[in-house]
Amino acid sequence: MLLAHLGPLAASIFSLIAIASLLLSFVMLGSRTLRHYLYAFGAQSWLIAILSASVGYYANFPELYLIAILTFLFRGLLLPYLLLRIVRRLAVPRESTEILRPSSSLVIGALSVVFALAVAHSISAELNLAGTIAALALTVMLSMKLIGFLILAARQEAVSQILGLLILENGIFLGSQILVPGMPLLLEVVILFDLLIVVACFGVLVRYLMAHAGTTSSRELRQLVG
Amino acid sequence: MLALSLIAVLAPAAAILLIGVTRNPRLAEFLNLSAAAIAFLATLPLPVLTAAGPRIFWGSALIVDPLGAWIELCTSIVYLLSSIYAIGYMRMLGEDERLPRFYALFAAFGLSMLVAPMMNNPGLYWIAIELTTLVSTFLVAFERASEAIEAGWKYIIIVSGGLSLALLGTVLTYWNGSFVLGARYDMTWASLARVAPHIDPMLALLSFLLVLIGFGTKVGLAPMHTWLPDAHSEGPAPVSAMLSGALLNTAMGGILRYLTVADAAGVGAVAHGVLIALGVFSLFVAALFIVRQEGVKRLMAYSSVEHMGVIALGFGFGGPFGIAGALYHMLNHSLNKSLMFFGAGNAMRSYGTKEIADIRSVGLRFPVMGALWLAGAVAITGAPPFGLFQAEFSTLRGGLATGHVLPVLIMAVLLIVIFIGFLNHFRVMYYGPANAKPAEPRVLSAWCVVPMWCALIPVLVLGFWWPDALWNYFGAIAHGLEAAR
Numbered sequence: 001m002l003l004a005h006l007g008p009l010a011a012s013i014f015s016l017i018a019i020a021s022l023l024l025s026f027v028m029l030g031s032r033t034l035r036h037y038l039y040a041f042g043a044q045s046w047l048i049a050i051l052s053a054s055v056g057y058y059a060n061f062p063e064l065y066l067i068a069i070l071t072f073l074f075r076g077l078l079l080p081y082l083l084l085r086i087v088r089r090l091a092v093p094r095e096s097t098e099i100l101r102p103s104s105s106l107v108i109g110a111l112s113v114v115f116a117l118a119v120a121h122s123i124s125a126e127l128n129l130a131g132t133i134a135a136l137a138l139t140v141m142l143s144m145k146l147i148g149f150l151i152l153a154a155r156q157e158a159v160s161q162i163l164g165l166l167i168l169e170n171g172i173f174l175g176s177q178i179l180v181p182g183m184p185l186l187l188e189v190v191i192l193f194d195l196l197i198v199v200a201c202f203g204v205l206v207r208y209l210m211a212h213a214g215t216t217s218s219r220e221l222r223q224l225v226g
Numbered sequence: 227m228l229a230l231s232l233i234a235v236l237a238p239a240a241a242i243l244l245i246g247v248t249r250n251p252r253l254a255e256f257l258n259l260s261a262a263a264i265a266f267l268a269t270l271p272l273p274v275l276t277a278a279g280p281r282i283f284w285g286s287a288l289i290v291d292p293l294g295a296w297i298e299l300c301t302s303i304v305y306l307l308s309s310i311y312a313i314g315y316m317r318m319l320g321e322d323e324r325l326p327r328f329y330a331l332f333a334a335f336g337l338s339m340l341v342a343p344m345m346n347n348p349g350l351y352w353i354a355i356e357l358t359t360l361v362s363t364f365l366v367a368f369e370r371a372s373e374a375i376e377a378g379w380k381y382i383i384i385v386s387g388g389l390s391l392a393l394l395g396t397v398l399t400y401w402n403g404s405f406v407l408g409a410r411y412d413m414t415w416a417s418l419a420r421v422a423p424h425i426d427p428m429l430a431l432l433s434f435l436l437v438l439i440g441f442g443t444k445v446g447l448a449p450m451h452t453w454l455p456d457a458h459s460e461g462p463a464p465v466s467a468m469l470s471g472a473l474l475n476t477a478m479g480g481i482l483r484y485l486t487v488a489d490a491a492g493v494g495a496v497a498h499g500v501l502i503a504l505g506v507f508s509l510f511v512a513a514l515f516i517v518r519q520e521g522v523k524r525l526m527a528y529s530s531v532e533h534m535g536v537i538a539l540g541f542g543f544g545g546p547f548g549i550a551g552a553l554y555h556m557l558n559h560s561l562n563k564s565l566m567f568f569g570a571g572n573a574m575r576s577y578g579t580k581e582i583a584d585i586r587s588v589g590l591r592f593p594v595m596g597a598l599w600l601a602g603a604v605a606i607t608g609a610p611p612f613g614l615f616q617a618e619f620s621t622l623r624g625g626l627a628t629g630h631v632l633p634v635l636i637m638a639v640l641l642i643v644i645f646i647g648f649l650n651h652f653r654v655m656y657y658g659p660a661n662a663k664p665a666e667p668r669v670l671s672a673w674c675v676v677p678m679w680c681a682l683i684p685v686l687v688l689g690f691w692w693p694d695a696l697w698n699y700f701g702a703i704a705h706g707l708e709a710a711r
Contacts, residue, residue: 205367
């Protein structure tokens with residue numbers, strides 16, 4: 001665990017970025033307008049790109065600069081653009097059929113952060129890392145995981161569900177930059193491309209949903225049961 | 227050995243390219259079929275060649291080991307049978323202009339499943355599994371009915387969500403190893419198993435559970451199975467056979483490789499316990515839904531949940547009998563479930579319905595196909611003299627030998643419930659009171675019936691004769707899986 005021996009400046013930059021990304025997932029959780037989700041997601045991806053670059057700088061992993069550029073291009077620009085196109089085509093500007101109101105989902109989101117904190121705390125205590133940046137990264141990673149699943153469960157619009165999945169992925173990516181900066185470059189690049197294909201597939205499926213099922217809200221998708 | 231594995235992978239890849247270039251429906255059928263035949267011939271000798279032990283190629287990128295070779299063999303058998311069947315089935319749909327796309331996707335699906343077991347890096351294995359999802363989503367949604375699109379949507383959302391947990395588990399595993407090996411190291415199955423005794427057991431357990439839930443979603447273990455009945459019932463029948471007979475095994479392979487790591491990390495007891503619990507629960511859920519099922523393909527889909535539960539139990543019990551039973555089960559289930567989906571597809575197309583209630587007098591109307599399907603139904607419920615009986619019996623023996631009396635008892639009771647429930651549906655479809663409207667009889671082409679023969683005969687032979695060579699081979703796999711337990 002190299003990052004345990006970082007200077008205070010680097011540690012505070014990393015913490016700041018991690019916490020800001022977590023806050024942005026709360027923005028997504030608390031908003032109803034699909035376009036706002038997208039902006040929050042784009043901003044989160046930019047933060048992750050900055051994080052990659054600064055980890056590369058402070059912990060001396062030069063290959064992370066490449067990851068930072070690719071993250072910025074793919075996650076920060078291309079994915080939001082593709083999703084924006086889907087939103088435009090759908091003409092559904094707002095999430096209207098959610099199961100949980102934004103206020104209640106914020107409360108549940110806060111509770112899941114507390115849970116993630118408890119899990120991360122006990123793991124980092126076991127590893128003698130309590131209070132380090134690793135513990136924080138683990139907390140943010142697990143919280144974003146839980147928030148992503150919350151969005152998947154509580155929102156019904158197709159675009160919201162795609163964004164829920166993307167938050168899951170962002171959480172893992174953010175955590176892995178801090179926890180395992182030495183992860184093989186090949187893997188990270190392939191995962192980025194994979195994400196792109198996922199979103200392209202979703203785009204096609206959303207078009208099918210519109211054309212053949214007449215709806216993009218999963219509330220209407222109730223033909224298959226039992 | 228490397229050449230054979232590469233041929234198995236390159237044949238479908240070449241087929242995709244050629245189909246893309248030519249765009250002729252008849253030619254696409256032929257290209258996909260020949261790719262499947264080449265892949266089958268190339269994987270057939272792999273188990274013999276790998277018996278000596280695992281081999282690593284291309285630095286540390288590719289692995290050809292006994293477990294992987296076995297899964298590849300099961301996959302390529304199902305791929306070949308479904309490719310034969312697809313020719314007959316897809317012609318019945320009458321959508322010739324979209325056939326080249328179908329076969330390109332079909333070959334891509336086969337390709338992704340043949341690649342996955344060869345990946346030596348857990349991260350790349352994860353990506354291969356993710357690719358199988360993306361390709362097969364479009365196969366599930368191919369018929370473009372609103373139900374098919376709904377099934378495709380549920381499939382991709384649920385499985386991608388599940389797989390993201392597996393990715394988290396993979397990252398945490400890597401992190402755990404980095405405390406010992408340093409920030410940069412080559413993550414392979416072997417290097418993880420080697421470092422496992424020195425890593426933190428609590429984090430290792432957490433990572434294993436995340437991976438188990440993640441790949442378990444793909445395997446269709448209850449309660450993560452919810453995508454499975456929808457996707458299996460709404461895709462075209464050859465796709466259902468591929469999903470059930472090949473894909474589920476491929477994902478199970480990942481769980482097994484991580485299970486070895488968990489064993490070596492000293493958390494094997496809990497890991498095996500959770501696997502057994504998921505297996506029992508899958509059997510339970512499958513039993514409930516099989517008894518009251520109304521759709522004929524959903525019936526087969528829940529039967530897949532059941533069989534994946536049995537396989538999970540076999541590996542969870544461990545020991546030579548449990549593991550041999552589970553591996554034998556993989557092969558027999560692949561053959562048998564393909565047979566069942568082919569029969570269900572034939573019945574669906576002939577009667578123009580998915581409902582069990584509207585399918586009547588199958589035996590009278592289709593003497594040959596009906597007899598094959600009925601024999602398959604008896605075989606899939608685990609009755610002798612078919613292969614699944616042998617496999618399930620060995621699994622039960624394995625459970626008793628390792629002292630898991632309660633799970634074995636529950637498993638036996640649930641298997642009997644499923645036997646009765648499943649065959650009762652077949653009783654209705656074959657001998658139930660005839661319906662008012664007799665649909666016009668449809669002549670099934672040989673493409674639709676020959677693969678059913680090709681699946682049933684091996685299942686019957688394997689029921690009478692469990693070759694000694696296979697015992698030894700399973701012993702080698704069990705030795706590899708249990709080395710650190």
